[in-house]
Amino acid sequence: MEHRIGVQAPPETLWTLIADLNAWPEWNPIYSRASGVLSIGAPLELTLALPDLPPRHIEPVVVDWVPHEQLHWRTSVASGLGVAIRYIEIDQVAEHACIVSNGELFQGLLGPAAAKRIQRPLKKGFAAMGEALKAKAEAAWRGRA
Template identity: 30%
Template sequence: MEEIRTEMIIPVRQETVWKVLTNFPLYREWNPVIPEVSGDLGVGRTLEIQIRFPLLPPVRIETHVMMVKPGESFCWKGHMFSGRFVEGFHFFELQSKGPDRTLFVNREVFSGILSGPALVPLARMLQDGYERMNLGLRNYIESKVSH
């Protein structure tokens, strides 16, 4: 298994971050990597997402919600080609670090036959993309929500 992990402190309450993070229609306003998510956040539900990385065409992927802990975290599972080759579990996790500080953990765990070799050339791009996603979330919340 391979993991891409990013973290960022967002200077607002955890509940505020959760409301933005789970409001999928807002993704187009702040998320440069996953600008579209359609579907309902519930265990066993299907979400259709669009992924955008620099220099690559947008890709649509059907994902399945694997876990939801309201106010704290959720995870979806998606795959490229077939789950046997590359499958990813994308986790969005929030931890309160004080009255107005939330740690946002944005990580993906990959498995499958090609997860190691396939990730080598993509690892930096994924890491950069997730960091841009974190920054987009923080900037959106600071400019639109916390005032």
């Protein structure tokens, strides 16, 4: 599942917002709490609040990050029988314009069933997060100087 959105701001502006996990609750409608360090293998602490579902505390592990380009983390359940790879990726398409991809891949024996169960809330949540990131980044870019 994925949501993509065009943003009129450079990758650096987007990355500043994405990398500041502690500030996510200020702009991000699906993470009411976020903390951790962006480092491969580092744990994150997130409270995921998808539309129409109760908030859920998760502790994923960072599996990949490249400043100004991408952040990927992995959540595992039932001793690895279900794995979700969450990603936020920035593709620069012009000097001050990007496309942000925001999604999740489900793997393992339990992955497809979990994905089907929360498909609608995830789609709504990813869209809300993308719109909020776009609004915050574009406002920050316009307000620079």
